[in-house]
Amino acid sequence: MAMEGYKAAELEPKWQAFWQENGFYKAERDPAQKKYYVLEMFPYPSGKLHMGHMRVYSIGDVLARFLRMRGFNVIHPMGWDAFGLPAENAAKQHGADPGEWTAANVKLMKEQMNALGLSYDWAREVATCSPEYYRWNQWLFLLFYKNGLAYKKKSPVNWCPSCQTVLANEQVVDGGCWRCGSEVSWKELEQWFLKITDYAERLLEDLSLLEGWPEKVKIMQENWIGRSQGTDIVFTVKETGDRLEVFTTRPDTLFGVTYMVLAPEHPLLPKLIAGTPQEQKIRDFVQQIRRESEMTRTSADAEKIGLFTGASAVNPVNGEEIPILVGNYVLMSYGTGAVMGVPAHDQRDFLFATEYELPVRVVVNPPGEDLTTSPLQEAYEGTGTMVNSGEFDGLPNEEGQRAITDWLIQRGCGGYRVRYRLRDWLISRQRYWGTPIPIVYCPQCGPVAVPEEKLPVLLPKGIDLTGTKQSPLLESEDFIKTRCPQCGREARRETDTMDTFFCSSWYYLRYADPLQDELPFDKKEVDYWLPVDQYIGGIEHAVLHLLYSRFFTKFLLDQGLVKIKEPFQRLLAQGMVYKDGAKMSKSLGNVVNPDEIIARYGADTGRLFILFAAPPERDLDWNEQGVEGCYRFLRRVWRLFQQNMVLFSGEAGEDGDPPAMPPLRRVEEELQRAQHYALKKVTVDIEERFNFNTAISAIMELVNAVYSYFNETGEDERKRFAPFLREVFRSIVLLLAPFAPHITEELWQRCGYKESVHRQRWPVYEEKYLQSDEMEIVIQVNGKVRGKMLVPVDSPEGELLAAVYQHERIRPYLEGKEVVKTIVVPGKLANVVVR
């Protein structure tokens, strides 16, 4: 009889339809059950899944399926990060409606996801571009606004000339736009910001709660927040009497200050230079700096330029007068926009002072050295003893930091200060395809929030996106013209839309209650399902999306809308997918699409390979032959079952009644050990280590073990041990089920089981089957392996050593030597040290 071959193309759609029709992956709140929230970062609906998607979603699906089998009430939702620039560009290029274009893409990608056999609860699907969703963006924006956390201000902002919109700091990568790479320039614009800086300390502190996050991501966030503890010091401008504040982390070097530098944008600057001979020169300089992009201006190798203003500042600690300069390297956006120059103890200042022939004064001596006697060759940035510092001389400089700051506090000219590198989050975008910011400008009342019951402010349709106005919404008179919600007079709407990261900062909460139309989500649902227990996504969001989401969660906690401090309990940052060592890209022509893989081998093979080729957090190289290998493995499993279906039929027990199975022999016991070893290994690898690659290899080993068992035994033995072999076969299917859901469902059904394999409990290993009465131990002499032997498991050390000394391979090494020491590691090895 010809054996039926493995036909993925037939069985995969069959089972996908079956799961769908039977609502297999619907999740319901059930306080009696322990929940588990598995979430993968939702995609932008570009129209096509790529390998990176296939990888994240495969990882998430294995976890979701595994955890269901472990008995958790698993929520595994999916949706669409559907606002954004590509839809708008498609509209410009092909005249498509962004909404229709997006909807068509969503449909395509959803089909692809289903073809991969991903176990999503589609009843919870959300699309951020639907009014039912973005309405709550607006609602949340107003909540921020009412709490003083959303504000508008005019400031120099990052501008991407190609995307024609502003960018948040987090979205500027190496001086270029995160999306298109174009060099980012400056623009002075009135823009909406969210006050994420109010949460800087908590965002930093609570990183310690995130035990399940990769250290790397936490460090990146820590650096981004950039907390720095220091002192604010008030100098006085001699000529005008103005206060001039600086921030420093080295107040101990205050006596070493020999000049001061202001940022070109410093508000005091025009006053300082007014009417001086150098006024015009400095104005030109400032103009020139402002035209430069942030990239040029802040790149580390840009030349440091300083110009003397002619004014001088008075050092509060010693009344000394020092020159005030203006410099291109001082940033208005950090600290106070003014820095004190201490050339002796800061290498940057040292180089600058040398260039401009400013004095260098040592105020900290390294232990056992005196730097004051000869000219410095470089700055001394280390610790030491204070000198040239009046009453503070002789103090260790760390103490001096406190002493000087306290001294300043007493005289009202300074104090301790913590500063952050983090800036407020700029959320305005001059784009069409985004959430309209729900604000109305009234000539009488100023900016007014759109009342809650008037939400959503709908995005108008039929806008000419090829227009040249600052923002596409300015093209629509119908949209702009409105009435003031307060006084009813004619007013105009805000035309900026929100950064799409706003949408993705809370979508994981909406999944808990996706149809809710009274609130963004019902607290009851969110309190049950949240936090996300396992979040999976790309490392590229280490700062952006993950920081914003943490910020939202903390704000919502303060507002009493959620009761969690952190949204994502555990985070898995998966690596990238490469092909032949290079990034997959159209220009290289090395793109492999999930579609092709599904068509050629089936989803199960594709999933298996992408999980087998590398551990999830590492980069993965796509290799066609590796895919073949996984395909071969699945066919091998298929054949194994097809050839042994008799085990599952009545024929196994010839007489009809269940035959008494004879006691297992050594060969069966070994197979049983392999079985339970795999049960243990796969469980631990998925649950504790996310090492799907080694989990899969353990299943392969078990299959290999079955093959070799069959090689060593005959037909009748298989029949005799059928009940045992059935258990082994069941284990294989169950272990493989999360990875290859279709083939396992088919095999399970063919074995005669009625209920789905995905509704089974995860098999549990038994320690007793892992043990053997004999073990092979390694014998070493002086730490080198010299032999092996089989010993009873719990043979006492003495007996074991006696056997070692008698061992024919070992004896030659011991002859004429003195045994100095012996080491016995139970179950592993015996080492004899001789001299």
Added chain:
RNA sequence: GCCGAAGUGGCGGAACCGGCAGACGCACUUGACUCAAAAUCAAGCGGAGCUCGCUCCAUGUGGGUUCGAGUCCCACCUUCGGCACCA
């Protein structure tokens, strides 16, 4: 420059607590089946030496700790990632 991660066969990768380095897979070689091929099954597969049983060498480099180091410590090299005038 600062912070972080990683360097293991021809390749992807194992080795979890310091205990047989190279699991599993790919590629390759050989045998069986076949008219032949594919598929499949079986066997081999880090390097060198040789009396074919072993011996020596081998986890980026150089040191160290230890009976024993891919694993721990010190220094260095290389690659990748993040930050980068942050006062």
